[in-house]
Amino acid sequence: MQFIDRTEIEVEAGKGGDGMVAFRREKFVPAGGPAGGNGGRGGSVILKPVERLQTLLDFRYNHRFKAEDGKRGGPKNRTGASGSDRVIEVPCGTVVYDAETGEQMTDLVAPGQEFCVAEGGKGGLGNRHFLSNQNRAPDYALPGLPGESRRLRLELKLLAEVGIVGLPNAGKSTLISALSSARPKVADYPFTTLIPNLGVVRKPTGDGTVFADIPGLIEGAHLGTGLGHEFLRHIERTRILLHLIDITDRDPIANYQVIQGELKAYGRGLENRPQILALNKVDAVGEDDERLQAIASQLQDVAGTPVFQISAVAGIGLDPLLQEIWQFLDRAAAGEI
Template identity: 50%
Template sequence: MFVDKAKIYVKGGDGGDGLVAFRRELYVPEGGPAGGDGGKGGDVVFRVDEGLRTLMDFRYQRHFKAPRGVKGKNKTQHGANAEDLIVRVPPGTVVYDDDTGEMLADLTANGQEVVIAKGGRGGRGNTRFKSPANTAPAIAENGEEGQERWVTLELKVMADVGLVGFPSVGKSTLLSVVSAAQPKIGAYHFTTLTPNLGVVQVSDERSFVMADLPGLIEGAHTGIGLGHEFLRHVERTRIIVHVVDMSGMEGRDPYDDWVKINDELKLYNAKLAERPQIVAANKMDMPESEEQLAVFRQKAEADRPGIEIMPISSLTRQGVPELLYRVADLLESLPDPSELQAEERTDDEEGVVYRMEERPSDHEFRITRDNEVFVVESESIEKLLKRTQFASYEAVMRFGRILRNIGVDAELRKRGARDGATIRIGDFEFEFFEGGSDDYLFEDR
């Protein structure tokens, strides 16, 4: 089964927790802190494997979680970093963030890698918090949570040549004649529902990959007839071989068919109109095909001067060798595929496969009201909260000092928070504490 779209969940590994520990050695009564840092969580990494051709594996496994880092140890020993989770994908895979629709990666080359979900940092052990004012800190941090997201994978077939055209014009028959591929062939529309790939060997020892793409119909660019599912595979091809039924045996005009399909390609992606195209005038063994070809050639050359039209018959193989030689010659004259893809990247991508979102300023926060509850919204503060070990009195004091220093305390007072008010940060609620020590801001509820 050919699967070219999948939705999966990925999560980077959580960082290991830091440790509170002290040196306990003979003749060293006050040895000081000795808690090590936690290890970093593993990343979820997508790696291109040219041995894969579909996204079939993702139908059965949809969740990918990297391992977490090892906790810190005593004697200032750091926990080990977790290994990355490698997820193999076929060449031509495009990765989108399912929530925002942003393209995260466009993976084309064998061995190419990209980090899709980063692992969390390891928490710091109490050795990191030693200072002249506090020589024996009982503070350590929890490991940071790994990044998690749902992503959508789309596979765009990687082929040198793409066969396009209306249903039942002979694309599958042509592929079966020129390669060892065995696509389904039938005398009815939409016999081909998924792309078929075949390696074409030209007699002069040249070769290329040809894709038989499912038949297109008018309105395909809007999604009619699974148009988007079919059209995205055309984007990867370096040459378009437009197969036209020159016999007109189904009552359609060959020239109208050619114009309609070209319009669909252009409306879907304007760059496809600039892609090199050869018209394979198929079924020339049928009656009236010569007459139809003469009319077609006249109209097509007037519409697109210089268009290459090559009469063939997939059934009798008339003109097929000449078509293959011409395709091979044209491929050799085109730039390398990697250069072509670099040109097609948008300016803002700058050739970068993956762009991490910008980290917000440490001082960014917003305070809102939920009835009587004051809600502090800030990604950086929520991360700090999750890293704080609230079982430690010193850690709670430190958390309060940080919030006071970045202005949360003052802003809460300005908004009307008084002694005993409920403050919510993420999933935690605290009681606001006005008086007492300057070092203490909240009491955990």
């Protein structure tokens, strides 16, 4: 499945039905009078988030949506039928912007939400509406009003509580595959992750928590360098960031600072998001390696937070890491953080 997280669509609500000019023609009603009905209201365009969609791919080739027009009023004071609304299903986490002004219109997070992005036009008044003592036989009616038209920009921000960040080849995809049933592409070269991967990790209580594996960031990502900049928006909703650092790399401390710099440059509060640090691939150097312990100590001093030593591929140190994440999320849910 192709992952599309940004697109533009055009929506047009239905036009209101025209009012009708008609007169009563009944055998025993000598002065029948006007009897033209009002036009029906045009259908509206409504966005509705659903859980089964994970991408905006459906809008790549189908990007024009129109609701049904209202029907014309009928004789004998009959109001025309209203046009059917056009309901457009989008993934949960879709943010809707007016493409012309850039204004955010809504943020569709939960299933069951609905938001009208284009109101249908009102139906025109039939000639019965214009009956008065001065005008006993009005022979005119009003046309229906056009519906609203808009060009919208849709941006998907994934709904995950834990975002896994780090440089390319830090082991993020390996970690999420070890913790969940997600099966992202894993290889021993950088940039194997081209799209965000989601995995549901089960707590001891049985509840599921969504982890997001974000494509590797590199220096200058906030300016468009590399791939990760395209997906930084997906960690805006996360409660905590799991920062994975490759202990086998030449300078893990500098790598940590690169990611911190990119989060700060991107803004939107990411630099202040709580983080858990994990030195990955300890199986390659040995858990008692002096360099490993020295780097862990330095990182703890620099970041001011505990540093976990793990191996995603060998399953080393994953339980204490998860326990720390669960405790943080429980405190956040209780409002303690």
